[in-house]
Amino acid sequence: MSELLNNNDQQSISLNEVPSEPQNEQEEVLSEWQKVVYIFTNPARVFYSLRRKPTWVIPFVLILIMTALFSVATKNLMLEYRKEMILNSTTIPEEQKDTILERMDSMSAKSYYIQSIGGGSIGLILVYLLGAGVFFFVGNFILGGKATFKQIFALYVWGNMVSLLELPLKAGLALLKGSVQVYTSLAVLMDPEQSKTALFQILNAIDVFNIWRVILWGMGFAIIYKFSAKKSYITVVSIYVFYVLLSIGLSRLFIF
Numbered sequence: 001m002s003e004l005l006n007n008n009d010q011q012s013i014s015l016n017e018v019p020s021e022p023q024n025e026q027e028e029v030l031s032e033w034q035k036v037v038y039i040f041t042n043p044a045r046v047f048y049s050l051r052r053k054p055t056w057v058i059p060f061v062l063i064l065i066m067t068a069l070f071s072v073a074t075k076n077l078m079l080e081y082r083k084e085m086i087l088n089s090t091t092i093p094e095e096q097k098d099t100i101l102e103r104m105d106s107m108s109a110k111s112y113y114i115q116s117i118g119g120g121s122i123g124l125i126l127v128y129l130l131g132a133g134v135f136f137f138v139g140n141f142i143l144g145g146k147a148t149f150k151q152i153f154a155l156y157v158w159g160n161m162v163s164l165l166e167l168p169l170k171a172g173l174a175l176l177k178g179s180v181q182v183y184t185s186l187a188v189l190m191d192p193e194q195s196k197t198a199l200f201q202i203l204n205a206i207d208v209f210n211i212w213r214v215i216l217w218g219m220g221f222a223i224i225y226k227f228s229a230k231k232s233y234i235t236v237v238s239i240y241v242f243y244v245l246l247s248i249g250l251s252r253l254f255i256f
Contacts (some may be wrong), residue, residue, distance in 0.1 A: 018222040018229045019044040023063055032058040039161045045218040046158060053161070054154035060128075063163050064121055069201035070167040071116045078116070079104060084210060130147045131157040135221065143235065155224055159216040166209040184208050203245040216238050 009200040028050040030038065036047045036058065070079070086092060086100055107115075132153040139152065166184070173182040181192045187200055187208035194200045214236055222232035 018219060018232075023080045029053050030199055035059075035158065036062070036161070039158055040165075041221060043216055044223065047155065047223040050151060050158065050220070051224045054148070054151040056150075056154040056157040058222045059161050060155050063157070063160060064124065066164050066167045067120055067124065070171050071120065072111065072160050073171045074174050074180055075109070075112060075116075076168075077174055077178065079112070079149070081180045082152075126139045128153070128160070135236075138235060138239065139221065139225050139227075143225070143227070143231070145227060147224050151224050155217065155220040159213050159220060162216070185210075201248045201251065202244065210240070 003099060017243050029047065029052055032055060035046045035055075039059075052118055081173065083101060086097055089097070092100070132149065132155070135156060136147070136152040139147055170184065174180045179192075181195065183204060185202035185204045187195075187207075190200050190203060195204075214233075218229070218233035220234040221227065221236055222229050225232070227235075
């Protein structure tokens with residue numbers, strides 16, 4: 001991952017110091033496709049460009065497309081996983097399980113894609129708006145920084161571009177394993193049967209792609225707000241930890 005965070009001059013990026021903007025790039029505005037490349041090879045350059053001219057449509061569309069392709073590739077495995085969850089549920093009455101399973105079996109491919117892709121797309125939009133909103137609130141109103149919501153939303157979306165590598169990898173692993181229960185986190189140290197436990201969920205949050213996202217968000221937070229790297233990374237990590245703990249707490253309420 002550190003190789004992906006090196007700049008064009010091979011200057012290593014420290015979590016204590018954000019790369020300064022090269023003098024000859026201070027007026028540069030990158031094209032969208034340049035940003036798509038640089039977010040993986042020189043992310044600081046992307047965030048400096050976003051500070052001047054925030055954009056987010058192209059990366060958002062690319063993420064939606066990759067999410068849709070993931071849903072198509074893992075359709076059968078996902079249906080089997082959902083059926084297994086229903087069968088093993090202790091909260092769904094036994095007399096209702098057969099009815100739910102019959103509905104799932106009679107669901108057409110078109111209905112499945114509308115439900116999973118359409119619903120997933122709406123969910124993604126809401127999650128991104130909420131995530132960017134939290135960044136914006138903390139940066140502007142708690143830390144006293146100055147940034148527009150468009151800048152922070154662009155930061156949040158571009159930081160999620162790691163999904164373009166994450167989703168194909170996880171789809172491939174799922175197809176090889178024959179199960180959607182594949183992990184690129186510390187959860188691999190535990191039995192998937194323990195996936196409902198708090199410890200499993202905490203370890204699953206320590207995921208290589210999530211760590212990558214946090215690094216990108218922290219860097220972009222520092223560049224856009226002109227905060228120190230230390231302050232920015234502490235802020236972003238704290239927000240992520242709070243999100244993980246909140247998610248685990250809420251899952252305890254709705255666990256099957």
